Amino acid sequence: MLKSSPLFNNSIILMLMLMSFKKLLQIVVLPCLLLIAQQSFAQERTVTGKVTDSKDGSPIAGASVIPKGTTKGTSTGADGTYKITVGSNVTTLVITSVGFGRMEVDISGGKTTADASLAASADNLGEVIVSTGYGTRKVKDATGSVAAITTKDFNKGVISTPEQLFQGRTPGVTITPSNGEPGAAATINIRGTSSIRGNNDPLYVVDGVPLDGGGTSGGMSGIEGSTTPKNPLMFLNPNDIESVSILKDASSAAIYGSRGANGVIIITTKSGKGRAGAFSFSSNTSVSWAANRYDLLNAQDFLQAVKKANIDAGTSPADAAIAVLAVDKGASNDWQDEIFRTGISQNYNLSWGFSNKGTSLRLSGSYDNQEGIIKNSELQRATGRANFTQKFLANDRLKIEGMVSYGNVKNKYAPNSNNAGYQGSLIGAAIAYNPTYPIFGADGHYYDPGDGNRNPVEMLAYFDDKDNINRFLANISASFDITSGLIYKATYGYDNSKSLRKSFADPRLSSAVAGGTTNVFGVDYGNGISGNGRAVYQNNHQNTNLVEHTLTYNKTFGIHDINAVAGYSYQSTTGNGTADVAWGLNTPVVAPTDVFVKDINNFKNKKIAYLPWYFKYELQSYFGRVNYTINNKYLFTGTLRIDGSSKFGENNKYGTFPAFAAKWRLMNEDFAANSIGKIFSDFSIRANYGKLGSQDGLGAYDAVELLETYNGVVNNLHQGNKDLKWEEATTTGVGLDFALKGNRLSGTIDYYYTKRENLLFYGPVPGGFSATSNYFSNLPGFVKNKGVEVSLNYQALKKTKLRWDINYNMTFQHNKLYDFNVTVNTGGVNGQGLSGAYAQTFANGFPLFTWKMPEFLGFDGNGDARYADGAKDHLLGSALPTFTAGLTNNFSLGRWAASFFMNTSRGFFVYNNTANALFLKGSIKTAHNVTYAVANSPEDPINPGSVSSRFLEEGDFIRLSNASISYSFNIKSKAIKSLTASVSGQNLFLITNYTGLDPEVNVDHQLGGVPSRGFDYAGYPKARTVTLGINLGF
């Protein structure tokens, strides 16, 4: 079937492409409710009609129908019909829908019916509505740098967290997943990273409610070292998301003042559409496997390599042959096979919604089960959501809107940590474990080699680690149209998250596998796991309340258009939790067949590892914004936000954050017609300036002295800093929006410059003379970020049936630290022989996350490492990319649609800690498995694996991230309105010189609370995934 299309003949890659049929990708844009202009109600009439797709006559749901010259209209139902009441003076209706062209329909002469047939197009990006925070605007009217991504552009396949929907699709937004685990957290940087302490994460706003940053998923099992906490957004069902707006610059993010310094991501969920209720059902099944594996020695080659390494180290060949006999335990195992699996994932979504007579409602539910590609790792998610709107009173002056959502996520964890020491955790253990070791010993227990190495199969069997997270998010608002153009709105938001993580270690774990630690969360229990077992229960609870009052005013006076908002916001967050540790079973388990009952009550000894902890912090803000447009040519925005936070010192609780932006639409000038108008259909320039704040990384009580009392014992935990104040980022930017005549090529170009100062940092206490040697202070010095962002859209083919759209975005970015005279190192290097080692620093005159280490010059004649300048440290590049780009190709041919998306990052370095810790000649000498490359290297077996540029690699890569093909069936049935089938692939190929599994990795190797970047240490590998899906409308 595919062969019938010439487009698909050329490339096998295209066969794997993602699918997504246009019709199903129709984005329904809500009417632009903010821009309410009072109409004359003297003479009114009702106009009805139907909006259809010019291609196949199918109805277009959610198309916007607005009387020309006004901003208030309606939208079509699921059957494409609309009904609108208009004044007698209205002669034209403007009909738009995302993914389609704009159309003006004549209703002069008192017409009461008007149908419209819209042609699909990609040239109406300017009509896309972007949420700007406390309001919306069309992208073309935005004065600042904003981006909107809608369903059509979302990535396809297995999507466990919302940011995966738009990864790579927008210039200036870098998303780096920490690893390949289902639901793994990602590092999201908008316009680079500029805070040296904060997490640099943007602010998320879901349906108007700003989420508090932290989730409640624990970052530790209490048993197997630290892991990166899971993504706090995983409770959202990606299928419920209608659109994502990204506020990149200070002028647009300033409405969120204090928390906008890292950018703002506004998520809008779907609402009910269609006069008659409509159902939609979709289901996906995916198959995932490790995209890449380590090329490890098999049992036979392993023994040869051990022998050779012994001889290289000076053992006589005869003795080496005897020595190898002690190492050879006779089995032949591929330990990667033992820990990896093919993961099968399933996803089901059902929704129902309608919109009629001032009432709209949408209900949806979903269930996901994602198996990780490492055994025992899994994510299960169930979500439910209701969105509703009800209008009251004459002219719908009172509107109640609400959203309620509930998500339950259950994770299962494999025993893998970020910072394993000499034994490695699951992946490290599986890499290094002797392939001749059997899985089971003769006694029926898991084989314990007694040499400190960990049996990976035993680890999977005897560690059990799960959590269960419930998150409830609700938001209700009432808005009242007080008088012409003045609307009051009150909003109440509620966000409640509870989690329980239960971790168990079986007492039958041999002492090597269980590790040596008796220390749980900093408390030494004086007993190990082996023989005692252990249970750790972590309870977390977090609750946020939000109250907001806003006044919105919209008015047009002749050529002047004003849109203003002013408001007050109060948000408080409380959290509490406990962690209990237990050991010593009531009914001991000894024999392999004994049953270990996984319940904390089954243990004899129980202790609280942490004091029951509690925090509360508050944020109080006053804000206002004015958008002023003259003659649709000159657009101005001014914003001011004053924020107060309880986290700061008593002397500096408040910060003031102003912003200004302007846009000049040259095309609307008289001179344009005879000059640029000959080439362009749109040509606008923008300029903006603004100041934003950040309190990232600050805890509730970091600015005050804190005492803890437990069993009557007082502990002075830390000292406060009364002068602690807001970190500030000042951004200046200019931009250009253009479209060539005919609209086949359009694009935007932005330049930005950000200066970040008063850097919040957990830095040294004077002289180290305090309860803690570090405390929070504002560091001298500043970070400058500069960048250029380009986004281009091109319609390569625009035939009636065959269309090909290309979207390309790219970003150049640079950052540097100035006036910085403090020594701050980070990036701990972990593994055998690497205690105390680090590889990253913050240095004046260099980018953030600069690598610092001796320069490796190769091996000398003995196979010992040579280093430049007596192994002095050198500053060698940064972990931050200087260039990123994404390329999307969308094709449609009749009922077929295909798309593929590639992205690249360049100019950054990755530290291959996996190689540093495990892939050394000395490892094979001591009977730890290595890759073939290492076994054949000229390295001396007693050459130490010191930190050096030997393990620092360029990370440049090109990836085919997403490809899909879909087909929309021609349904004649009354019961079924639409049916689409699709196949999509993720992470289909990767081009890179990096020798590890994947350079797009960020295993957390923070040191003393200072974040790190660009470490690869036996992290959860990325999957390659193929997904089959259907979408059904009825």
Add this chain to the structure above:
Amino acid sequence: MKIIIKSLLFVLFAAVLSVTSCTKLDVKVKDPNSIATPTPGVAPTPSSLSKVYEQLNQLIGQGNWYAMSEHTTDELMGPTRGTDWDDFGTWRKLHLHTWDGAHNQINDTWNGINGALFQTTLLAESATADAATKAEAKFLRAYFSYIACDLWGQVQHRPATALVQDLPDVYTRSQAIDFIISELESIIPTLSSFTTATRNKATKEAAQFLLAKAYLNKAVFKQDPEDPAGPFTFAAADMNKVIQLADAIAANAALAIDDNYWDNFVWDNGTKSSENIFVRQNSQGINMVWASCMGNHYNMPPDGWNGFTTLADFYNSFTDGDVRKSKDITGFTDLTGRPAGFLIGQQRGPTAKHIGNPIVDLKDRSGNPLIFTPQVSLFFSTESKGIRTNKWPLNPAEMNAGGWGSTNEFAFFRLADLRLMKAEAILRGGTATGGETPASIVNGIRAKRGVANLGTVDLTALLAERGRELYLEAWRRNDMIRFGVFNAPVGERPQASDGTRVVFPIPNIALSSNPNLHQNAGY
């Protein structure tokens, strides 16, 4: 529907009205009995005394203060073994005396000791604590001050009422030793006498011991900071103080030199030792697993780390028959295959590192026989190079579970040390008391260690005896400096180091955060 919406409306406005006025954004804590912020404007609240004692735990471990006191000497070093123990050169730099102000362990120790000075000061200067509590806090502050004075020659202090942003003032080394002496002398009358039950507390005898150390080292600390390695001039008055304090402590009937040297170190040393004057106990959050594991091979129970070794010359300073060199211990050696003391030659141990299994000759990880050799290279060593030590034998019954439950106590102060200090004070010009001579004191101890009497005892012989008696007890650096041999070449450090190495550099971070500190000479 209408009813639902009306009730929703009600809920909404109730919620909105509940927060109508602006908040003051005061910090809110839940329960003053668990976590609290003190009243603004009031001095910081001190931690409880038991928490302040926990500051001692930082001293007990293979790194930081312990490593700075041992790796820098002729007793211990950390060779790099292929992929193992490179550790950023941290051990190597200590042994080679090539550390600088960026050295991680010097920095971490500085922070730990100064944190302890902060916590002890809050309690020592507390407005509410009773006199006995404050005396104990002052003893702890004096001990941490002594350590800071010994390591860096500069001691920070700041009143308890000051803010954390206020820069601490700095005592010079000379001012610091005067401060330590006057503090100790002021609290000794308040402190209660040593009993076995109070061996983990600040007692009169513990304070007298520290005071004796202060007087014995006073000449070192009073030395010109530009030339800190001496030679030193010891005042007879100071030496007489040492002798007087040594006699005062020895008068306590609860203290005596043990007939069995290893009673001071084994897992039940809490009940067996009659020498340990001031200790930290396993139940107080420490363990001594590290002391075995830092040297034990991976294939020795409990899961050794195969790291540090002693130096061949130091090992050779012992004669055969000296119980301190090697002694089989019933209930230990038969189960673990190793003696107390030094481990050399073919190593034996239970199969699969499991106590209770038959004892066999052990192999290294490549399958070769595990033979500990005297020759060892600091830079390039294989697994089995170097003589290991077993100074604090762990309870074999706890080894299969990692050894964490072994209850060895770590003694900061021990009677044998004090007796040798008296001998030294006499040699340095003090007046002998009780008819004792340096030789009678030394030989009195040697008799109990299973070795022959020494004919004459001079300072050189005394230092060697201190090494044999007190090895790995973290006094070696302090001793070698006082005896003027700290910078002399040893084993893998063939060149003498500069005299300025007798004090460590102020860490770079501390130097940049407190301008009252000045870098020591030579750095």
